[in-house]
Amino acid sequence: MEHKLNYNDLWAYAPAPEDSGHVNIRDRYGLFLNGRFQDADSGKTFETHNPATEVRLSEVAFAGETDVDAAVKAARNAFDKSWNPMPPADRGKYLFRIARMIQERSREFAVAETLDGGKPIKESRDIDIPLAAAHFFYYAGWADKLEHAFPTRAVTPMGVAGQIIPWNFPLLMAAWKIAPALACGNTVVLKPAEATPLTALKLAEVIQDAGLPDGVVNILTGDGSTGAALVNHPGIDKVAFTGSTAVGKLIQNSIAGSHKKATLELGGKAANIILDDAPLNQAVEGIINGIFFNQGHVCCAGSRLLVQEGVADEVIAKLKDRLETLRVGDPMDKNTDIGAINSREQLNTIEGYLKLGQEEGAQIHQPECSLPEKGYWCRPTLFLNATQSHRIVQEEIFGPVLAIQTFRSVDEAIEMANNTPYGLSAGIWTDKGSRIFNLTRRLRAGVVWANTYNQFDPTSPFGGYKESGFGREGGLHGLEPYVNFD
Amino acid sequence: MAHLDIPKTYKLFIGGQFPRTESGRSFSLENAEGGTIANLCQASRKDFRNSVAVARKAQAGWADRAAFNRSQILYRLAEMLDGRRAQLVEELNFQGISSVDAEKEVCASVDRLVYYAGWCDKYQQVSGTVNPVASSHFNFSVPEPMGVVGILAPDEFGLLGLVSLFAPVIVGGNTCVILASESKPMCSITFAEVAATSDVPAGVINILTGFREELVPHFATHMDVNSIVYAGDNDPDVKILQEGSALNLKRVRIHRGVDWISSSSQGPQFILECQETKTTWHPVEVIKPKTGGY
Structure with a gap:
């Protein structure tokens, strides 16, 4: 008979709560559009809650088709006027800045992530936020080295990327999407998940503070209809989606026959x-x-x-x-x-x-x-x-x-x-x-x-076979979905 | 005494065999004067499904072969094809291609097979990576075949188009079902005879002749096809392929405006577009402090 652990009162832990007092969550957030926070054209908003307490955390703007259109135009303008013409090394330097600023504000990001999404603070603190910063840091260095990533082939950026991310790793998924896109010279319109918009909006603050040219990154909060408007907007060149297989299939179907390319990171049953x-x-x-x-x-x-x-x-x-x-x-x-x-x-x-x-x-x-x-x-x-x-x-x-x-x-x-x-x-x-x-x-x-599980690293390609989607994020392989080959 | 010709019966190539279409249908190919050159099989949905089934069955075994072995088989294909040059030039002539162009196309096809034969044991090295992760793990990424690939060969090059598309697909350990050029299908079946005598395992290459309009939707929607490679510029066909592929998330590759004669229409990218990337992690033991040396 094996020794059995006794799980009675000897196993009580004292509470060890993380303090949230220093974290500033605004009462209202606008859309981050063309470098500024602004209300949705419709004036509509929705609330975001703490799933552990059901308490309202903030109210965020609800982006509709007009806002999507404005964001795509801002991203296109930024692509043409500032981001694409910029020396690649400078694009890299902006990404390095973002990485550093996330590190500097890491505790604040971790607390906000846990409040908004319900994940344990030890995970947001030790995994989500450090990995998000590392992802920006990794791709920052690629910005001026793309010719080494694709030897013998001339590459150009795709243009404007429409990116839609899920609620399970809100900041990390934003980093996975934005960092390689910007490193390759694209501009982006990102839609965070309806349930977890806060850290993406905080990332917008970082992007503002880092001084990125207006319109290079636009962040539109909303729901599935916002995402659909983004995917179907004729002004985007690329769709990057992480979410369910059912929605991934809808996206592949809805962009059929268009010039848009897609990468899809979908479900799994490992x-x-x-x-x-x-x-x-x-x-x-x-x-x-x-x-x-x-x-x-x-x-x-x-x-x-x-x-x-x-x-x-x-x-x-x-x-x-x-x-x-x-x-x-x-x-x-x-x-x-x-x-x-x-x-x-x-x-x-x-x-x-x-x-x-x-x-x-x-x-x-x-x-x-x-x-x-x-x-x-x-x-x-x-x-x-x-x-x-x-x-x-x-x-x-x-x-x-x-x-x-x-x-x-x-x-x-x-x-x-x-x-x-x-x-x-x-x-x-x-x-x-x-x-x-x-x-x-x-x-x-x-x-x-x-002999391990759930390890992640910015240098390590991630993505699925079969109905788990296509394309890779992370590593050298994560650059390819964001370039066109001449 | 004059020899009376024996015209060839052009059949399909499925699982290493040459069956007629199960539908019993045929279409005739005419020369410029309106005379019938040949009657070809008009493949059906059922023929396509049978082809996918044998391609699936053959896939794991083909992928498991040593890269060196696949390389030799591709090279053997080139040898056999070279031996049939005169016949293929003649067939291209029948289908309206000038002798000069036909000769060029056949030579380019042979050269393309030689080119890709050499890639079988090399593309892994140019696309695989060892990833310097920050934790104590050994981590590497390698290309792996997608599985069964549906190929819609370009219309303008009856032989070269087919070779240019399937060679990189099978180099990478995939198996394929090819819909041959609709207007110039003869060489595809003669090529099947080359494949059948080149040590290519049955089911690795399957070739159908027939009509785009009928078969494209079935290529698009078949649930056991992993990827579609299409060459051409028919926008409605592209849309049908992309829409239908969403059913099981097929990877769709579209090649427009490619000059297949040019050597720029070959390269490892054609292999890698039908490869997945697999990343493997394993912990690395940490016992001694990093300052210690063995």
């Missing part, structure tokens, strides 16, 4: 594969990080656990134990592991899948943790005895829900892992090097983590 020779304690940490990082609101989340039969009981027992120690609650607490679900709407979606998974015949397991009264919360959840045809195995849930299946042979694991329409990422845990490369080669996924 398999995290545990082989019987894996270092199990490390693997369990990898599984936890894979699915519960950012409440599972991660397109590359390891949302399917494939565990080899011989170690399945042991791994599941360890997982259940580990679940008991996860701290769910106040995202502003520095000890919190799982913060708030991003929105009421997303919580409804996740709860729908929790119900569905049980109806399909999988067994649900959740720890006995208490949840705050206000806000949107979901306990970390395991589904045992899931099967390949279950919708909780095939569909992206985008929440802290792990579907567990077992397998006997490596070939079976590969077949199961590849058997969804997605192909964004995968994880492998084994002690054997040759087996790692057998698996990494045969898994149809754009990013494969072996």
